[in-house]
Amino acid sequence: MFYIKPPTGKISFHIIEKCVLDRLEYIQLLYEGKPHEFNGDLEYLLENSVYDKIGHFILRLLASISQELFNYWIVRETLLFQTRLNYILPRQLYRLFKSILHQSEEFKDKKGLINKTLIDICNFFSKPLVFKHIVSKNHTKNCNFHKTKVRYEIIPDLIKKRKLDLNAGYAIVYCSKLKEVLKSLFYTHISKEVICMKSKAQYTINQDTRLDYLYYKIHSKIFRENQTSIKQGCITKENIDIEVKNFPLCMQHLHIRLRRVHRLSHYARFYYSLFLKDGGMQLKDAINYWKEEYSKPHSCSSNCLHNWKSNERKFMYSIRHFYGLEGSRKNYKSPTCELMCTSSSSPMYEGGCPFKSFDVNTLKHLLSLSLSNDHVTNLLKTLSPQTPQTSCAKFFKILNQDNSNDIVINSPLQYYLAMIN
Numbered sequence: 001m002f003y004i005k006p007p008t009g010k011i012s013f014h015i016i017e018k019c020v021l022d023r024l025e026y027i028q029l030l031y032e033g034k035p036h037e038f039n040g041d042l043e044y045l046l047e048n049s050v051y052d053k054i055g056h057f058i059l060r061l062l063a064s065i066s067q068e069l070f071n072y073w074i075v076r077e078t079l080l081f082q083t084r085l086n087y088i089l090p091r092q093l094y095r096l097f098k099s100i101l102h103q104s105e106e107f108k109d110k111k112g113l114i115n116k117t118l119i120d121i122c123n124f125f126s127k128p129l130v131f132k133h134i135v136s137k138n139h140t141k142n143c144n145f146h147k148t149k150v151r152y153e154i155i156p157d158l159i160k161k162r163k164l165d166l167n168a169g170y171a172i173v174y175c176s177k178l179k180e181v182l183k184s185l186f187y188t189h190i191s192k193e194v195i196c197m198k199s200k201a202q203y204t205i206n207q208d209t210r211l212d213y214l215y216y217k218i219h220s221k222i223f224r225e226n227q228t229s230i231k232q233g234c235i236t237k238e239n240i241d242i243e244v245k246n247f248p249l250c251m252q253h254l255h256i257r258l259r260r261v262h263r264l265s266h267y268a269r270f271y272y273s274l275f276l277k278d279g280g281m282q283l284k285d286a287i288n289y290w291k292e293e294y295s296k297p298h299s300c301s302s303n304c305l306h307n308w309k310s311n312e313r314k315f316m317y318s319i320r321h322f323y324g325l326e327g328s329r330k331n332y333k334s335p336t337c338e339l340m341c342t343s344s345s346s347p348m349y350e351g352g353c354p355f356k357s358f359d360v361n362t363l364k365h366l367l368s369l370s371l372s373n374d375h376v377t378n379l380l381k382t383l384s385p386q387t388p389q390t391s392c393a394k395f396f397k398i399l400n401q402d403n404s405n406d407i408v409i410n411s412p413l414q415y416y417l418a419m420i421n
């Protein structure tokens, strides 16, 4: 339950996804005080099982690239650790000390403060006399029969709440405070690990579309469905021609094309509609926006026969369907970058990711709508169609030079929300 070393071996991605999603659901319910309402599979949450470790480490990896996700996850993960600790049996507690000591053999830096403290605490409390005492009836809630000490800066939350006495830079840990100290060390250990793995994790997730997909999925699940802290998009029919400057290039391109030829092919219309919906466009505005364009004569070279007047019912149904108001009433989500990058096989399809599938002149033209010639030239030199999301992040950074934070682009919507936040 205090995991230091990730498991090794092969596992199917759908199992990983299950481990992560079930864990997220459970820790959220635990946080809300209703773990009994958990409908997932407890098999994925058995302490010390491979599934439990996978759920923990994958979430640790994904949380390491987003402060927002980390803040959300670490509070709940620490609560899970604390809950497990509260119900731990003596022999499990002893095994926990031994497990931490065993895993800590992997520490490259055994003298680092957090690593050394973990080793010292486990060595101290697993001594036969001390351990016998802490699992005995004589060991009460405020017992101070045995004590050790740790550096104060390693347990900042306990110091802040004045839970421990201080002496010359050390916090005194009485035996009754063991579980609180272990919980605090758990938090400190993971926080430190996440900082160390941040840049490598970003690369790993960028390169692996499955992890990228999972990141987007859980991010949407937590922050979009629950609508906790992300500012929502504010696209309307009236402001769209101004707001378009905050869109990623893929969606800018679709907007410009729609304004120019007044038609889009099926998938381009589908993805762009969902992007606008999740970007805040209300149903009424969406209907009027599409109506305005599709009422104009098309100027595309194909024999497009779509026209608002003769197909109004069909169009209305289709837009309402995107908004989950018709048919299966499915809540369609706007596309991920992965989907945008892989959906450009039809010659009729004018969408896709510009950084991946557009010819250099079209890309150059699109870039020049937002960037100076120098920026366009410099950016084009560094771009690679193999890593479109990295290219998109570079574009984002040029437009947001006052924002020094690195960003990983996972979806057009995420790009847009980051732009307006």
Ligand code: SF4
Residues within 6 Å of the ligand: 248, 249, 250, 251, 336, 337, 340, 341, 352, 353, 354, 355, 388, 389, 392, 409, 410, 411, 412, 413, 415
């Ligand atoms: Fe759009 Fe994603 Fe491509 Fe950026 S990387 S242009 S958001 S598909």
